[in-house]
Amino acid sequence: MAIFQPTLAPLGSVTASALVALIPLLTMLVTLGVLKWRAHWAGLASLAAALLVAVLAFDMPAPLAGLSALQGAAFGIFPITWILLSAIWMYDVTVVSGRFEDLRSTFSLITDDPRVLGILIAFCFGGLLEALAGFGAPVAITSVMLVSVGYAPLRSALTVLLANTAPVAFGAIATPIIMAGNVSGLDYERIGAFVGRQTAVLAFIIPFLILLLIDGRRGLKQAWPAALTIGAVFSAAKWITSTWVSVELTDVIASLLGIAAGVILLRFWKPQGSAEARARIGLPMKGEPASTLDSDAHAPADPHGLTAGRIWMALLPYVLVVALFSLVNLIGPVQHALASTDIVFGWPGLSGHILNAAGHPIGRTTYKLALLSSPGTLLALIAVVTAVLYRVPLRAAFGSLGRNLRKLRFTALTIASVVALAYVMDFSGQTVTIGTWIAGAGAVFVFLSPLLGWIGTYVTGSDTTANALFSGLQATVGKQIGLDPYLTVSANASGGVLGKMISPQNLAIAATSVGLAGHESIILRRIIGWSLGLLVFLGLMVGLMATPVLGWLLPA
Numbered sequence: 001m002a003i004f005q006p007t008l009a010p011l012g013s014v015t016a017s018a019l020v021a022l023i024p025l026l027t028m029l030v031t032l033g034v035l036k037w038r039a040h041w042a043g044l045a046s047l048a049a050a051l052l053v054a055v056l057a058f059d060m061p062a063p064l065a066g067l068s069a070l071q072g073a074a075f076g077i078f079p080i081t082w083i084l085l086s087a088i089w090m091y092d093v094t095v096v097s098g099r100f101e102d103l104r105s106t107f108s109l110i111t112d113d114p115r116v117l118g119i120l121i122a123f124c125f126g127g128l129l130e131a132l133a134g135f136g137a138p139v140a141i142t143s144v145m146l147v148s149v150g151y152a153p154l155r156s157a158l159t160v161l162l163a164n165t166a167p168v169a170f171g172a173i174a175t176p177i178i179m180a181g182n183v184s185g186l187d188y189e190r191i192g193a194f195v196g197r198q199t200a201v202l203a204f205i206i207p208f209l210i211l212l213l214i215d216g217r218r219g220l221k222q223a224w225p226a227a228l229t230i231g232a233v234f235s236a237a238k239w240i241t242s243t244w245v246s247v248e249l250t251d252v253i254a255s256l257l258g259i260a261a262g263v264i265l266l267r268f269w270k271p272q273g274s275a276e277a278r279a280r281i282g283l284p285m286k287g288e289p290a291s292t293l294d295s296d297a298h299a300p301a302d303p304h305g306l307t308a309g310r311i312w313m314a315l316l317p318y319v320l321v322v323a324l325f326s327l328v329n330l331i332g333p334v335q336h337a338l339a340s341t342d343i344v345f346g347w348p349g350l351s352g353h354i355l356n357a358a359g360h361p362i363g364r365t366t367y368k369l370a371l372l373s374s375p376g377t378l379l380a381l382i383a384v385v386t387a388v389l390y391r392v393p394l395r396a397a398f399g400s401l402g403r404n405l406r407k408l409r410f411t412a413l414t415i416a417s418v419v420a421l422a423y424v425m426d427f428s429g430q431t432v433t434i435g436t437w438i439a440g441a442g443a444v445f446v447f448l449s450p451l452l453g454w455i456g457t458y459v460t461g462s463d464t465t466a467n468a469l470f471s472g473l474q475a476t477v478g479k480q481i482g483l484d485p486y487l488t489v490s491a492n493a494s495g496g497v498l499g500k501m502i503s504p505q506n507l508a509i510a511a512t513s514v515g516l517a518g519h520e521s522i523i524l525r526r527i528i529g530w531s532l533g534l535l536v537f538l539g540l541m542v543g544l545m546a547t548p549v550l551g552w553l554l555p556a
Contacts, residue, residue, distance in 0.1 A: 002061045005355040006429025008436050010058045018437030020057045021430035024050035024421055025459065028504060032521045033528065039508055039520035040410045043417030050421045054428035065424055067350040071367055072423030076416035076505070078369065080136060080461075082376035084415075084509050085401075085408055087140035090317055090383040092400045097390035102314035104148045105306055111266050113274040114281045115219050116226045117149050119207045122163035124230065124258040125318075130167040131251030132325035136461075136509040137375050138164050141321070143513040144293070150282045153291040153514035154522065155214065161501045161510055161527050162213055165534070166203035166234075168463050168497040169195050170242070170251040173329045176493055177247055180467040184475040184489045189247050193555040194490030196242025196250060199497065201541060201553075202534065203254070204235035209530065215277055223271040226262060234258035243555055252326075287522065292407070293515030316389060320382045328378065338373040345369075354427050364426065364468070411512040414520070418504040422460040426469060431459060435470050439477040446481075447543035449474060449488045450495025454535050461505030463496035483546055487554070491542045498538065501531040 011017045027049040031042035047069060054060040054068075094100045107117055122142050129138035139160050146156035169176055170192070177195060181188025207227035211219040220227075237254040245253070327334055344366060346352065351365040371377065387397035425431045435452050439445055452474065456466025470492050478488035500506055507520040507527075516523070544550040 002064065003353055003355060004060055004064050004427075005357075005359065006058060006060070006427075006432070008429070008433055010429075014433065014437050014440065017057070018434045020053055021425070021433050023053055024425060024430070025455075028418075028421075032504065033524050036521045038410070038518045039414040039504060039511070040417065042521075043414045043421065043504060047417045047421045047424065050424040050428075050430070053430060054424050058428045058430060058433075060428040064350060064353060065428060067347060068354075068423045068427040069420040071347045071350060071365065072420035073416040074367060075423075076419035077412060079374045079376050080419065080505065081408065081412045081415050082374060083137050083379065084140050084376075084411070084512060085404060086376045086379035086383060087137055088144070088404050088408075088513060089401050090321075090379055090386060091141070091144045092404060093383050093387050093390065093392055093397055094314075094317060096396055096400055097387070097392045099314050099390055100148060102306065102310050103145075104150075106311050106314045107145075107149045109306070109311070110263065111271075111274075112278070113223065113226075113271045114149055114151065114278050115211055115214050115223045116262065116266070116271060118146060118151070118159050118214050119163075119210055119226055119230055120259060120262050121145050121149070122160045123207055123210060124234065124255050124262065126160060126163050127167035127234070127251050127258070128255035128322065129325075130164060130171040131173065131249075131255060132322065132329055136506060137379065138167075139506060139509050140513045141318075143510055145318075147293060147514055150278055152282055152284045152288060153293060153516055154285045154288040154526070155281060157510040157514045157516065157523050158213055158526055159210060161506065161523070162530055163206065163210060164506075165497045165501055166199045166206055166238070167251045167255065168457075168500050169199050169493045170238075170247070171463065174248045174250065176463040176467050176496070179464045180471040180489055180493050183468055183471040184485065185472075186475060186486060186489060190486055190555065191490050191493070192247030192250065193243040194486050195493045196238055196247075197553050197555065198490060198494040198538065198542065198545075200235040200239040200242075202494070202497070202538070203238055204231045205534075205537075207231040207234075209534075213530070214281060218273070219277065222273045222277070225269055226265060226271065229265045230258045230262045233261035285526075289516060289519050289522065291515035292517070313390070317382060317386045320385065321379070324378055324382060325375070328373070335373070339370075341372045343369040343371065350427075362427075407517065408512060411508050411517050414508040415505050418508070419461065422465070425459060426465075431456065431469055432473070435473050439473055443481055445477055446483055446488065446491075446546045447539045449478075449491035450498070450535060450538045450542055453492035453495030453497075454499035454531075456492070457496035457499030458503050461500070461503040463493060463500060466496040466499070467493055484554075487542065487545060491538075494538060494542070495535065498531050498535050502528050 009017045024046045028046040031037040054065045126138040126142040143160045177192045234254045237257045241253045242250045352361045452470045456469045474488040474492045475485040478485035511520045
């Protein structure tokens with residue numbers, strides 16, 4: 001097999017090479033957002049474009065390009081699709097058991113206002129799941145939870161995608177931050193402090209935007225105290241924890257304190273218009289297709305007759321999720337014991353054949369088959385335990401698994417093709433060429449630095465991978481133009497959280513979770529404006545952080 005070393009300007013100039021490298025991304029946006037293709041066809045078309053660009057423009061040997069796509073597709077199936085399947089299976093067990101209705105009624109005991117529940121579930125509980133698990137699990141789990149409190153499926157998907165932003169940079173026990181430190185050579189704890197300041201501002205804003213998305217200006221007017229209280233506490237906790245306590249526990253602490261603040265607030269304050277809001281939020285949005293989700297979620301929840309035992313049993317699966325993921329990720333010996341079952345190997349025919357700029361083999365051609373440590377395996381275990389405790393016959397429980405496996409076949413193809421696209425663009429040098437082109441903006445780069453993270457996460461679906469791709473470049477360019485490299489590297493991580501919102505991989509997870517598989521284009525068109533608007537805001541904020549105007553926000 002040939003050895004391949006990507007070059008930044010295979011077409012003679014970085015600009016020309018970058019414009020050609022953008023073809024696969026534009027293919028995805030046009031086919032999915034404009035032509036309204038189904039996501040799996042859009043993903044396959046974009047993958048084909050990436051392969052052609054890799055071979056014809058970037059001179060990558062065709063066998064290596066094909067093997068890159070295969071490794072990416074394998075990662076898309078395991079662990080990503082496996083996590084989605086397990087999360088949906090866990091939910092379906094609660095439906096089969098009949099406990100789903102108790103869960104809905106339990107939420108109504110906290111508050112009967114679906115807008116406040118949207119913030120608590122999608123933003124706070126989703127943030128906790130992101131902190132402990134990541135990999136799409138928060139979107140998959142919280143989207144069906146919102147449906148359980150009466151959200152129309154499309155509104156549920158949009159809400160969780162918007163909410164799953166600020167916590168992403170510190171997801172999976174701060175893995176993206178640690179990756180940024182490893183690649184850039186900077187202290188990851190100081191990077192985390194910078195990212196904590198930037199995403200704390202986002203975390204303060206997001207609850208208000210959730211209200212606008214859920215119920216427009218009326219929702220903002222009637223429920224703003226919840227957004228203010230939860231956003232302020234979450235933001236302050238994120239700021240303080242990332243700077244002085246623990247980068248790894250930033251989102252765990254912020255999410256728990258945000259939930260506590262919301263619950264305490266509701267003891268002294270009740271939002272207006274809750275009944276009317278429930279009626280509006282349960283109605284399908286304009287142009288919303290029919291959902292295939294098996295649930296009578298829009299019937300009114302009835303908390304009467306709930307006992308402490310029934311409440312406990314209704315919450316049990318989610319208590320198990322938090323407990324098990326906390327145990328696995330926060331207790332070293334347990335984490336190491338499960339990780340010892342991982343099977344790690346260089347991808348055959350690819351490992352050792354792709355070199356970096358220094359002429360050394362890249363490490364990303366290594367594939368990890370995480371057997372017991374995968375979030376998907378842990379969620380599947382919880383599904384089985386839940387079935388046993390709910391006294392669901394194992395035949396019915398595993399029958400549910402089989403039904404959902406069939407339903408996910410096109411979603412699996414979508415995710416596999418999208419992640420394959422990301423690997424081909426990465427290994428062929430397309431992604432770095434795009435990043436280098438943007439970095440050539442000179443002094444203006446400080447305003448554009450979040451854009452690199454946004455692009456990286458949009459392509460790969462992972463802020464960790466976006467940091468692996470661009471953190472070194474961000475640090476180098478920052479030093480060259482006289483900026484603090486911690487600012488540019490942290491901007492990459494913060495910008496990546498906004499790209500997660502429109503990542504085709506995340507769109508597929510959200511759509512499938514609420515029974516709208518195949519309609520990802522509708523979700524993309526509704527959510528992309530929020531992503532772009534927040535990206536512009538973040539770019540301006542980071543740019544001003546490089547000046548005395550907002551420089552005081554940065555750690556000393």
